[in-house]
Amino acid sequence: MEPYQSISVGKALDxxxxxxxxxxxFYLINVTATEVPVNSSVVLNQSTSVSITQVSITILDADDNLPMFNQKEYNATVPENTPLGVPLSVTPIIFVEDKDQGINSRxxxxxTKDGMPYKDFLTLPAEGQTIQGRSSITITVGNSSILDFETRTNITFQIVATSVDQSGRAKNSTTVTIFLKIEDINDNSPTFPTQPNSFNVSENATVxxxxxxxxxxxxxxxxxxxxxxxxxxxGFDGEFLINNNTGELRVxxxxxxxxxxSYMLIVDATDSPSLPDDQRRRSRFSIGVHVMDVNDNSPVWAQVIPFITVLENTAVNTSVAELWATDSD
Structure with missing residues (x-):
């Protein structure tokens, strides 16, 4: 009979x-050794023929788990022009965990963006910092110039969690996607890119x-x-009005x-009518209105016409008086 016996694994252990x-x-198990009689005629003493001992089996952890996020993808928002270092608003809060134990959970x-390193956004804990076990993640702005709603309204990028071995070498990784929506803010003033600045109107134009x-x-x-x-x-005395909503300028x-x-008018263009006045943005634009003449005035004698006397036999084409009139048209 062999003096030694082995204990084997009966099912997968984790x-x-x-x-x-x-x-x-660990598992604490009882191992019983029972004496076997050489033949059936031998009667064994139970107290001396059976021996029981306890064996403690410690389950050692293996680095066999990947760091896992609490979701596969996340939605985030950020106002345009947000300064460096300000966190994004992410739903839900990002958590990542490696269920291995001790240094195996690092x-x-x-x-990244499309598999390439991406620095427009940063993580807390910082990129490259060793994390053990479980951590929440905050994403902050790393490049505020990219947050321009008028240039782009959304950005997609990835967060990668990479397990490292005891020497710090990278092993396997898990990737999740961040869908970032850039929110518009009132950061642009009205402009007049193609607006003519001079107009003619007849003086007999109706109201x-x-x-x-x-x-x-x-x-x-x-x-x-x-x-x-x-x-x-x-610059004027009520001769003109402008429609607040359409910008139509009328007599x-x-x-x-x-x-x-002629008149020099100043148009004030203001955005965001629902905001308080101190939060609205405005621009001014000068336009010239030139009143065009029409023939609406009769000539007027410039002096009282006197009686004129002429000598008989006055030669033809002789000037006998000078008369003049004016017309304000």
Whole structure:
């Protein structure tokens, strides 16, 4: 009979399961050795023919788990022009965990885009920093210039968690995707990119006559990009009005070129009508309105016409008087 016997594994063991963890990482088993009689006539003493001992079997952890995130993908938002170092708003909060034990649970993080290193966003804990076990992750802005809503409205990139061995060498990794939505803010003022700045109107134009439509453009979206108009109260005396919403510039009362031949008007274009006034952005645009003459005045004698006497026999073409008249047209 062999003096030694082996204990073998009856099923797969995993030091990272709750079953093993709840046992403190080891199994305590009883091993019974029973004397076998040489023949059936031999009667054994139970107290001396059976021996029981306890064996403690410790389950050693193997580095057999990848770091895992709590989701496969995440949605994030950030206002455009957000400064460096400011966290993104991520839903839900990112957690990553390596269920191995001790140094076998170490990993680090990196940010990539389409498989290439990507520095426009950073992680906390920082890229390359060794993490052990479990950690939440914060993503911060690494390049604020990329956050321009008028250039792009969303960005997709990846967070990679890479397990490292005891010497710090990279092993296997897990990747999740971040879908970032850039939120518009009111960071652009109205402009007048193609707006003419000089117009003609006849002096006999009726009240309500459309002189021009003033058009300002604001590249922000929604209410941030909505523009309203008004005329600054200088340079005219109620002869013109502008539609607050459409920018239509019209004659408001009768014009008389002989009284005034030109006007310099200032149009104020303001965005975001629903915001408080101190949060709105505005631009000013000067336009000239030239009143065109029409033949609406008769000649007027410049002096009282006197009686004129002429001598008889006055030669033909002899000047006997000088008369003149004026016409204000």
């Amino acid at each position: 030091a990272d399961t709750d079953e093993v963890r709840n046992r403190g990482g 990993f680090n993080l990196s940010v 309500g006559y459309l002189i021009a439509t003033i058009k300002a453009v604001d590249v922000d979206t929604g209410d941030y990009g909505k523009v309203t108009y008004r005329l600054e109260e200088s 408001a009362k009768s014009l008389d070129r002989e009284q005034r031949s």
